[in-house]
Amino acid sequence: MTDTQLGALIIAGGFVGAVYAYNLWQEYRYKKQANKAFARNQDDVLINTPKNMVRQGDSQRLEPVLVGAAAGEDHEVAQIDEDQYAPSKIRYDEDMPDDIPDLPPSYHLAYASEPQYQPDVAGYTPDVALDNAELDEIDEGYPIADEVQDTPALSLIDSTLDFIAEIESEQPIMASDLPPFPASKRVQIIGLNQLSQWEVVNTTSRNRYQQLRIALQLADRQGPISQESLNAFYMGVQQFADEQGASVVFPQKSAKLAAAQALDEFCASVDVLIGLNLPAGARPIPMEKVRLHAEQIGMVRANDGTFQYRNAAGKLLFVLANQDQTPLMATSKGLTLLFDVPRVPGGLPVFDALVDFAQSLSNSLGLALVDDNGKALNPQSLANIRTQLAELYERMDERGIVPGSATALRLFA
Structure with missing residues (x-):
């Protein structure tokens, strides 16, 4: 091997190493920004609802007067x-x-x-x-297998109330691998377990899932989900799916933002x-x-x-x-x-x-x-x-x- 060839190999190796280091730095910066913007999941509002929560607004409360x-x-x-x-x-x-x-x-x-x-x-x-009919209206983008339609966990998410990301993986995903997704509102995760039953995913369990549904609530008394919060949740779920080598399907963000606004206006x-x-x-x-x-x-x-x-x-x-x-x-x-x-x-x-x-x-x-x-x-x-x-x-x-x-x-x- 001549000196010219050796030099070319060294230069090529240095270039590859620089590209790899740059990619690692970009990934670190993304994680840091996402976690800084939304540090933790929202508690389940049916169990750990914060006290004295109010809708935000500058005007007086409007009651029947x-x-x-x-x-x-x-x-x-x-x-x-x-x-x-x-x-x-x-x-x-x-x-x-x-x-x-x-x-x-x-x-x-x-x-x-x-x-x-x-x-x-x-x-x-x-x-x-609770009238289950109100929770059974699932979008065409979220088909439910006949054998698990009546699983109670499915009633915890609703495409009319939540932004639902569907993850499917060839290799089962450990519950303990799930990160705290960036979210400003309630996040509910359910998974299809080894018995082909949908269940609430507990990150402390040892269960594995080939399918996951991660739902972010669109509105509550604090108001509708913001575009910034939805984007951060979207990117967090996408990164997790990429890390697991899994595919993920999202609803259309613009449609869900409009639905969140309409839902909040009705609730108000x-x-x-x-x-x-x-x-x-x-x-x-x-x-x-x-x-x-x-x-x-x-x-x-x-x-x-x-x-x-x-x-x-x-x-x-x-x-x-x-x-x-x-x-x-x-x-x-x-x-x-x-x-x-x-x-x-x-x-x-x-x-x-x-x-x-x-x-x-x-x-x-x-x-x-x-x-x-x-x-x-x-x-x-x-x-x-x-x-x-x-x-x-x-x-x-x-x-x-x-x-x-x-x-x-x-x-x-």
Whole structure:
């Protein structure tokens, strides 16, 4: 071998080494940028929902409000103007936040009743079953094998609510190999195991999967998924598939971004928190009397100091709290009853039970139920509010979102 040939080999080897080093540096830089932008997965909102989560927005919360402020006037219920809605609704999860947030406008029923109260919920079925039909509408791009259609894990993702990436690999992928994908919202991963059954993928397990579905939720009470967040998730999943030598199929990003915006706008239009307020008069409200009244209908004192009314399945229906957001003590300067419309199963019968209890408590304490402006509401006003709630429930039903269902709980979280 001549010196010229040896020199050429050395130069060629140096060039190849430089290209390889440059590729390694590019890969390191990409990983660092993606991890910096979105450091961790979003917790499962059905299990570890952060407390005091609110939709972001600069405007006031839009609740059903009342007009006709003159003394003695019948109050009318204003219709919700969706164009003016700012997504800033307060949420109350089933564990209830330690701090009660600012309260929304509230409603009052002025007719009389006996102090002894038993809620009439004859038409209410506490354990509202999730309608699986709302979770079975899968896009053509996500076929499901007949033998695994009824696997419970499949109901945890939905092409109408999630951006779903499908991974298929010739070599089974270890659950422990899955990285924390960049995400600003809920990520759910399911895999087809060795028994040809779809199951939730736990990264601490030793299972292997030849197919994976990685779903990023499109919207929640924080708003719709952003293009930047979706791009980071997309690249993270693509890189993982490349590392595993697997193929991956994605939905069209632009279509999913539009779907996320539309979904968020719909959720914002039905995202209503109702409060019924009992301000104290000249003297503070004695909480011992309130406690007896609350326990009479089955309300239970929670660790955060509120009284909570739950159904037989443990689902939170409504809450009795201090109007000033502090824990309930021996006395109170004002009380409020809270009803988170999209998260409560049972619908109008539960609202009726809430109103009956609020009216009974009002009579027992000799206090008026008022809105946030201190204006009392008459029976007709409350009937109008109930009608408006019925319209909200009808719209949710048309959209296939059952109040209090798993779908509602993760959208309104």
